[in-house]
Structures are given as structure tokens and as C-alpha cells.
Amino acid sequence: MRRSFVIGVLLLATARFAPGEESPLQPVADPQPLLQDIQRKMSSLTSVYLEFTQERQLKLFVEPLKSEGVMLIGRPDQIRWETTSPYQSILLGNQKTVAQFERADGEWNKLKLGFPQMLKRVMEQMTLMNQGKLDALTSDFTISVSTNRSLAVLTLVPKDENVRAMLSSLEVKMQPDSSATREVVMNEPGGDLTRIVFRRERRDVKFPPGTFDQTKPLDVAAIKAAVSDVP
Amino acid sequence: MFRKLLLPLLLALVAGCATPPGNMIPQPASSFPADALVTQRGVLTVRGRQFTLNGYLATSATGGQRLIVTENFGNVLADVLVKRDGTVFVIRSGRAFKREWVRRFVAADLQCIFGESPRMDCPGRQLSETHFVIERRRYKLDLQIVETRPGPQPAELFDESRKLTP
Numbered sequence: 001m002r003r004s005f006v007i008g009v010l011l012l013a014t015a016r017f018a019p020g021e022e023s024p025l026q027p028v029a030d031p032q033p034l035l036q037d038i039q040r041k042m043s044s045l046t047s048v049y050l051e052f053t054q055e056r057q058l059k060l061f062v063e064p065l066k067s068e069g070v071m072l073i074g075r076p077d078q079i080r081w082e083t084t085s086p087y088q089s090i091l092l093g094n095q096k097t098v099a100q101f102e103r104a105d106g107e108w109n110k111l112k113l114g115f116p117q118m119l120k121r122v123m124e125q126m127t128l129m130n131q132g133k134l135d136a137l138t139s140d141f142t143i144s145v146s147t148n149r150s151l152a153v154l155t156l157v158p159k160d161e162n163v164r165a166m167l168s169s170l171e172v173k174m175q176p177d178s179s180a181t182r183e184v185v186m187n188e189p190g191g192d193l194t195r196i197v198f199r200r201e202r203r204d205v206k207f208p209p210g211t212f213d214q215t216k217p218l219d220v221a222a223i224k225a226a227v228s229d230v231p
Numbered sequence: 232m233f234r235k236l237l238l239p240l241l242l243a244l245v246a247g248c249a250t251p252p253g254n255m256i257p258q259p260a261s262s263f264p265a266d267a268l269v270t271q272r273g274v275l276t277v278r279g280r281q282f283t284l285n286g287y288l289a290t291s292a293t294g295g296q297r298l299i300v301t302e303n304f305g306n307v308l309a310d311v312l313v314k315r316d317g318t319v320f321v322i323r324s325g326r327a328f329k330r331e332w333v334r335r336f337v338a339a340d341l342q343c344i345f346g347e348s349p350r351m352d353c354p355g356r357q358l359s360e361t362h363f364v365i366e367r368r369r370y371k372l373d374l375q376i377v378e379t380r381p382g383p384q385p386a387e388l389f390d391e392s393r394k395l396t397p
């Protein structure tokens with residue numbers, strides 16, 4: 001579940017692809033200024049809309065296993081993580097409750113979650129992230145930063161040995177000014193990895209009513225239509 | 232009187248031989264390509280609580296079937312190889328899915344839906360060509376096949392000599 005927690009880093013994320021030269025990454029001696037910069041920039045956001053492609057790369061398979069979806073963040077504590085392809089699933093959370101919906105045979109079904117308290121914990125941590133409070137990161141991970149002209153890479157290594165057995169490191173690839181995350185890579189000890197690439201970021205959007213409804217969430221098509229006019 | 236009873240009984244027996252009971256998955260999904268990568272989405276219900284799973288199944292006409300089960304964010308919960316002769320090799324298991332559990336249930340459910348021959352221990356039903364429900368005493372698995380990519384899969388997937396525990 002801690003692995004899920006690191007998804008919280010994504011709350012700091014936006015997704016603007018900027019072409020750039022790939023010069024060698026140079027380690028940054030003191031990552032604190034960059035982390036503080038991230039906190040400062042994220043604390044002013046009221047909402048974020050992101051579309052993502054998730055690639056699960058297992059060494060044994062020829063091609064990555066892909067899924068697509070959207071992630072929505074609304075202050076003060078709302079989050080919606082929705083997979084739209086190849087299956088449909090919605091995860092909703094706030095500081096008090098979490099909910100998950102699965103679509104089967106054309107209908108959404110609300111699940112009776114197995115570990116709601118764990119998901120709730122993840123959501124709480126995500127909320128902290130969204131408020132720009134990165135203390136949780138430094139307590140759980142050893143963080144290093146490397147940069148070049150087009151990229152800043154935060155590498156997070158779990159301090160907990162048990163977590164490291166599942167997740168050897170997490171790479172957050174950001175724009176050099178730390179204003180936007182391009183992708184997140186979760187590396188596993190055996191060489192497998194999961195890469196989440198972001199695109200179509202919208203900031204400070206006004207989500208329509210029902211976006212975070214944990215009883216009957218609004219259809220994602222309506223949300224996309226509502227945010228489509230936002231630059 | 233005896234003959235009147237015997238005839239329906241024989242008919243029922245014949246019918247029983249021809250088709251499995253109504254609460255059994257009728258037969259494996261033979262409509263899937265022999266060589267393919269099949270993506271599945273499952274909801275596992277245990278003691279009234281539900282967990283979502285992703286399944287990635289590589290099938291080979293000669294090598295067998297290799298299934299990798301992950302949770303939402305990609306953690307591998309189970310990895311199992313079923314050879315064409317039915318031999319089961321548990322490659323990876325974890326705290327959520329223990330090795331014996333993978334062998335007894337994950338491999339069995341795999342064969343219920345994708346095996347080559349009908350089994351008698353497949354309690355459940357087929358709701359559509361791509362939607363199955365397996366109901367055992369301790370759990371219920373609602374499984375949908377969401378993507379099928381035909382084509383040969385890497386031979387290593389079906390090589391039991393690679394750090395496997397038979």
C-alpha cells in the first residue's frame with residue numbers, strides 16, 4: 001500500500017511535455033531547495049486535471065501492458081483516480097471516506113472495499129501532498145535529485161526494507177523549474193517497472209457537481225467536456 | 232410405475248453427461264486464440280469484502296498458460312505457470328496470495344476459464360463470452376476479459392526451469 005502512497009507524489013504533478021536536449025543528468029548536492037520550491041508552487045493550486053497512460057513493463061512480456069485514465073484533484077481534500085481503458089474503474093477519496101466503482105456489463109457497481117482504512121490513509125497522504133506538505137516524503141524516502149537542462153529527476157528510495165523488497169526506487173521526472181511532472185517511474189527489484197506518463201494537464205479548473213460524489217460519480221465524459229475549455 | 236420413473240432418470244443422467252450442472256462454468260473459453268496475451272479485470276469477494284485485480288495471461292499452443300495477477304497499482308500478487316499437461320508451477324506468491332492458495336485456487340480458476348478441457352470443479356457461471364463468475368466456498372471471483380492480443384508469446388514465459396518451484 002505504501003507503493004500506492006507514492007502515487008501521492010502525482011498530486012504535485014502537471015503534465016507539460018517540453019522537448020529538450022537530453023544531456024547527462026547531474027546530481028544535486030542539496031535537494032531541499034527544490035523540494036521547498038515544489039511545496040511553494042503546489043500550495044497555491046485549487047484543482048488539477050490530468051490524463052495519464054500507465055505502462056506496466058514486465059521483463060517477460062514483449063510489450064508493456066497499458067492502461068489509460070484521468071486523475072482529478074480538488075481542494076481541500078478530494079481526489080478521483082479513474083482508469084478508462086482497457087477496463088473502467090473509479091477510485092474516489094477524501095479525508096473521511098473512500099469509494100471504488102467498477103463497471104461491468106454497462107453498469108457501475110460500488111464495491112465493498114477490503115481495506116478502506118488503508119485507502120483512506122493513502123488519500124490523507126495525497127491530500128497533504130496536494131497542500132504542498134512534503135514532510136511525509138522525507139520521512140519515508142531517501143530523496144536525491146539530479147538535473148540537466150530539460151529535466152529534473154527526483155529519485156526516492158524507500159527507507160523501509162520491506163517496502164524496498166517491492167519497490168526499489170521511485171523516479172519523478174519533472175520540468176527543470178519543478179513546475180510540472182512529466183512522468184513517474186516505479187522500479188522494482190527484479191527489473192520490472194511501472195511508468196505513468198501525464199498529459200493534458202489543466203490547473204485551477206472548476207469541476208462540475210458530482211465529480212467527487214462517492215454514491216453516484218459523474219461520468220468522466222461530462223468532466224472532460226467541462227474542462228475542455230480551460231487552457 | 233418403475234419404467235415411468237426409470238425413463239426420466241435415464242434422460243436426466245444422459246443430460247448430465249452431456250452438460251455440466253447449471254451452477255458450473257459450462258466449458259473453457261475455446262474462442263480465445265491459442266497464442267495470445269489476454270488482459271483481465273477481476274473483483275474478488277472474500278467474506279463480503281471486495282478487492283480488484285488485474286490479470287495478464289499469456290497462452291501458448293505448445294507451452295501452456297502463464298498468468299500474472301497484480302493489484303491496482305501493479306504489485307504482483309501471483310504468478311503461475313500451467314503446462315499443457317496440467318502441471319502447475321507457482322513462480323511468485325506473496326502475503327496476500329500464499330503459494331498454496333495460488334496453486335489450489337488461482338491455477339484452478341485459470342483452468343476453469345481458459346483450460347483446454349472441461350472440469351467438474353468450476354462452480355460458477357458464464358455471463359457472456361467475456362464475463363465469468365466463479366463462486367467457491369471461501370470466495371467469489373467476478374472476471375471480465377477486457378483485451379485479447381493474438382500472437383505468439385515469448386518462449387521463456389513457459390519455461391519452468393526458470394527459477395520455478397514445482
